[in-house]
Amino acid sequence: MTGRRRAAKKGAPPVIDPYLPATGNFGYRVSRYELDLEYKVAINRLHGSATITAVTLAELKTFTLDLSDALSVSKVTVNGKRPAQFKTSGGKLHISLADRLPAGAAMTIAVRYGGTPRPIRSLWGDVGFEELTEGVLVAGQPNGAASWFPCDDHPSAKASFRIEIATETPYFAIANGKLLSRRARAGMTTWTYEQVEPTSTYLITLQIGAYGRHRMSKNGVEIFSVLPDRLREDFDHDFGRQPQMMKLFVKLFGPYPLSTGYTVVVTDDDLEIPLEAQGISIFGANHCDGRRGSERLIAHEMAHQWFGNSVTVQRWRHIWLHEGFACYAEWLWSEHCGEESADELAAHYHQRLTNAPQNLVLADPGPRDMFDDRVYKRGALTLHVLRRQIGDDNFFALLKEWTARHRHGSVVTDDFTGLAAHYAEVSLRPLWTAWLYSPEVPPLDAWA
Template identity: 75%
Template sequence: MTETIDLYLPGGGNSGYRVSRYDLDLEYKVATNRLSGTATITAVTSTALRTLTLDLSEALRVSKVAVNDARPAKFRTKGGKLHITLAQSLPAGTAITIVVRYGGHPRPIRSHWGDVGFEELTDGALVAGQPNGAPTWFPCDDKPSAKAGVGVRIRTESPYYVVANGELVSRRAHAGMTTWTYEQPEPTSTYLVTLQIGRYDRHAVSDNGVSIDAVLPERLRGNFASDFARQPQMMELFCELFGPYPLANGYTVVVTDDDLEIPLEAQGISIFGANHCTGRGRAERLIAHELAHQWFGNSVTVERWQHIWLHEGFACYAEWLWSEHSGGRSADEWARHYHHRLAEAPQDLVLADPGVTDLFDDRVYKRGALTLHTLRRRIGDGNFFALLRDWTQRYRHGTVVTDDFTALASRYTDASLRPLFEAWLYAQALPALEPSS
């Protein structure tokens, strides 16, 4: 088996095994920001192993490690890795269960893109995992290509509501503490595993084929009803255009009591700040963007971060599609607007490989959307949306690279798409837009 190496984050991820499931059994004390518990990791070796590593923040101290019920010869943490030396070598194809007991005061890591990972709020906590924040709260194989099922059981003070990925299968209160248990069976990249803790209430928004719930402070409920009113219509449109919603357990929107610089996506969940829920209707573009990530980014996930346009370009184009559908500017009008903006920006970005510094540059988002709009114009609406539905179904809960998309797109036209993709994906200069029909 060939291990995926991500040159954008060469320190992230590990080799020699493939994880199929994480089970996290945790306790979190809000007042002291103290996290402790046990991670049980189910995996299979892909090569003969005597040593293995997991990604884990140095802010968390490991007290015990066992592999297949036997203590390893030794373990140590260094450089953001938990290094484990096994008592004896394991051949390729061996099923392994790694149990790690750990604890500490989690904190985000500093990155090229600001703070990433587990972060204290004024009265609670959140996880903003993209792209490399998962190790700030659990040991893992932290690369987008390594998808696994996840179970989270977490105990915290009873006044707080806890959201994690998947279905809430139990909620039990005892002696001032509540234990929350969530199950996420669909394969999930580690950066999309999340934990949201606050003084929240949950209420149902809609269930028109896909259930939508909101979790937020009671004081923001009126604003939410106004700002997020058209979210069910967005869900209906995106299911029509992109194919069935990819998760069995529906969609949850969390609004924190604190302001957030940008909304965040997680598997089956989007997280907005109080500043995105003001009652003035200014976040509708962002609401559409985060919902679209459930198809593009969370279900169909890049194998390596250089292909980030397959997440952000698609989610940005979903904003334009929603605008077109809901009576705002058409996608063509948005394309011309942003093409003019990009023409005035530096022409030094290659969309299919933007580099670490520009990974989340707005040019990646807008040029990615323009690429899709140009493709739509070239192959026609019928073929274009059939391609999107094929893309989301063919690679559902899988990982992809740019060549996967361009190869699939070529099946939807008899004409060569090579010049289009060479110009938009691999050249720095911004191509001209084709004239409107």
């Protein structure tokens, strides 16, 4: 499987990603998920079915899916047949087949399940399916998808999705992709979404609340807002420059990678940080303050649609390819608006980094530090010194080729450094050694 390798240590269990050794699965590749679910907000009860289309990568007798222990499975079929055995334990659905499947065989896995979903505890706090005061939020990064549906929960395992969710009629339900239908019956409304572009499981989301939906822009990329009515006035001010932001990012990064537009959800609750999903960004009511106090975060989350959501890391050690790029997009937006320039922001954050512990290697920060702010800021600084080294024309041509070449694909750091070499007149190896592979923060003026 592309980007996946077993642990080298003799006798160790197979591991797809050392940063999340218990997550991800071997033996097959998923191409599509179809979720048919019902959720009761008042009692936090989820039940329904997942139909998973996959192909075997090796001869298969047993295999696993990631699934939270908070959810129980009542029925499983594989290609229409009941397996010899299935059980849930340790965050996995274990399936044993009655007959072996050869490599290259089509596999349709149907799972009926339900329960009281809750977030998954991780090194980075609780992730996944979370109750709000009145509704639901799903924050899947990095391993929260299994909190609400059975899956192969790894960033390199991309698939298309169809999500049908029924919930109480007063609520608005949003998931990824195009809204195909909205049907009300007997106090429940069923919402059906189709996400055609290949998407990592952690980027699949479900947001339910007492929301209204509004179109912000219909020229170029469609932009929608989904939020409580009470926040509408502040939202129009705080998020009002998103169409201009989208126009800039399309100019600098290349075409917007999705066919279904971009949606911003603002929950009625406060959130510590906003989060990205495929085609969707989610903010808390606290990010809607009437003062444009969160505009850098708005730029950051929008940029993730290119860097992270379309072009996605194969393994989490390469996360600077998500966060460094999205952070640098904040600086580019500030520069475009005539506020602080990228040079000024680089100097400011370089000083902060030199005053911080210098024990982080950007290209492999370790699982505990992969969401450390130093990854974000040092990643942005790495891009800034690269821009200085190769010049604006080459730098932005590189970004456009990067997003086009790896559109809806999976990447590692070497993919970027290899591509960047074509845009440089001198070797970039000293730059990469200093900024990506050494813990010390290099001087900022060494590259001009």
